[in-house]
Amino acid sequence: MKSETESQTLPDLPMKMSEPRRQHPVAALTNVLNTLRDLLVPLVIIFFFGGGGGGNGLFSSPWYLGSFLMFLLVLGVARWMRFTYRVEDDEIRIEYGLFVRKRSFIPRHRIQVIDISSGVLQRAFGLVSLEVQTAGGGASEAKINALTLDDALWIKENMSPEHEEEAGSNPVTGDAHGIPPKENETGETTEAAVGQPAQLRRSAAAATTGMSEPVYALSWRRLLIAGTTSGSFGIALSIVGTIFAQMNTVIDDDAVVDFIELVSANDTVFFIGVAVALIFVAWVLSIVGTVLSYGNFAIYKRRREMVISRGILEKKLTTIPYSRIQGIRIQEGVLRQPLGFCTLYVDSAGFGEQSGKSTTLFPLLRRSEAEEFIRVMAPEYDRQPETVSPPPRALRRYIIRTLIPTGILIGLSYWLLPFAHFILPIIPVAVVLGYYRWRAAAAGTDTDTLLIRYRNLAKTTVLMKRYRIQSATAWDNYFQRRRGLKSLTVNIASSDTGASFSALDLEADDALDFVEWVEPHYNRKQAAVSGETATETEKKEDRDQGGFLDIGY
């Protein structure tokens, strides 16, 4: 959605919306494309391996291929015919299914987020797709693939949970229509009351996201820097490498042999040349990838949620309710840290760009700007707790920990590769990395915020709220015990699986202190001052209050 300044009045839709309606016919085409995309891997496999000799594979004749596509198209149209949606009785009701009729009725109080996005095809027809996410995570969510922006906005405005969800968490189950519009701390009034929000006047861009101007937007210069310093470089490299390896099967063997004989006179130079070329291609690919997915990045702020809009070919809108934020991460990549740049991520429960991944809060900003960004976008997380670091005697463990995988790598390459000496310089690199890991590691708390800093390759600083920490563990192995060190691991909910963050080899006392901090009810000072007796009293109190479970042997 380009920011057209022309304002528009949303038509009053409620009457129409309660009747079952179909998606825009383009949805039939989207169906076909989606099916093709889902079948991509099997199709590629068939293309490369099937039908080659026998001649009766899917791709052996244009007729097969044509009828296959025809079949998909008919299927797509049929699905489009059978798919209806409506809004009725405070529920989004979707009915679909070719042979088995399925109905999914989603009551408003179960809706967590409504996302509106638009792909290339949809934009060509001025349409958007609307996705409803519920707390269940995946199973019962619904997606309407092609509808007009007006309809989508009407649904979003009327069915958004934020009208009835209190800032804390629990959805209110009462009648939402009775809740009067409130004022928030900054004094701006909320949207019109539920039921009659249709008269909102907004520009198209503002309407999509629900607010006027982005709070932060990514400049093209920053976008390019983000691309060139991106970590997806390694992934791109492996893809290019795989394709390169597969070339053997496509290109005639003799030609390859001839070519290698031609250059083998100077094979070191040849290999270095190939390596440089591969790296360069991967690098360009990763830049393109970053630009496509993070182009036009802008982040908006609403009363109870942040909205992220990004993407060049496919525009994506992600909504992150403040009440779902579990933690914020500042990541300084190896290539970005020397330039003074970092990336911000947010871990949120129940959903994300995809499960198992946290959401990019901002792709690239100066490290010195990060605090301000957090202060503006998520003021709760604008904290800088005092930290403790692993003691000097932990340095040895950090270096050894880095050297172990290095040793395995060296062992393997000596075993598998004909000449492996070139890999030896990795040893000093690993030692230096171990040192930097030790130097980066830190943990600290203030009244309600825990900070953990660590480095794998990138230096990462995580900020978490005490009431978001699901469990905390202090652990040590035999060697750590001997040296009086303990590691700290805390878990927060993030996407489906949860995320855990660790500060390794802290002073044992510090690690235990952090675990205690997570659940502050146990009065440690008292226990420390008067020893066992105080502990006993404390326990008794707990017993009296909580009905302590007295079982034992």
Add this chain to the structure above:
Amino acid sequence: MQRFEAESAYNNQISFIPAEGFFLSFNMRPDPEHKIDPKAIPAWRISGGLGSLFWWFIPVIYGFIALGGGVDRWMILAVTALVVLNTVLQATIIPKIRWQRWSYQIDKHEIYLKSGIFVIRRTLIPVNRIQHVDTRQGPILRSFSLSTVTITTAATTHEIPALNDEVADEVRNRISDLARSADEDV
């Protein structure tokens, strides 16, 4: 092994051996006060012993390949020795150490677990983060009338293994009650 056992017994009491010259104001709370059921030891000997048989497939397959020739005999012997040793340990000493190291405590505000053989973990789960509690038992645990209590938060799953059936039910109900009243507190 002798030394290891002595070490573990020592650990069982204070669980932390200060390094030389490391004087600590060690003000951590004491270990969790409840042990799990001692019947866990025979139960784990059976389940651990049986489970470790899985690894036998490595030397067996290796052996089959070796029938075709060309595989180092010492390699097979070494792998076999490792696998057998693993089974022996799983069926003898490891369950005992694990039992000795396991303890748990359920307070009004938190669940406190301590466990581990080589790596010792002290885990704290705030009660108001608990989503649900289960008990479950497989065939081996059932024959010893033991159950495992599983505690689930939004991010993690924790176990208190091998409790006597009644105790497990009690623990589960207690945690569930605590979690409910903790929610009301918030």
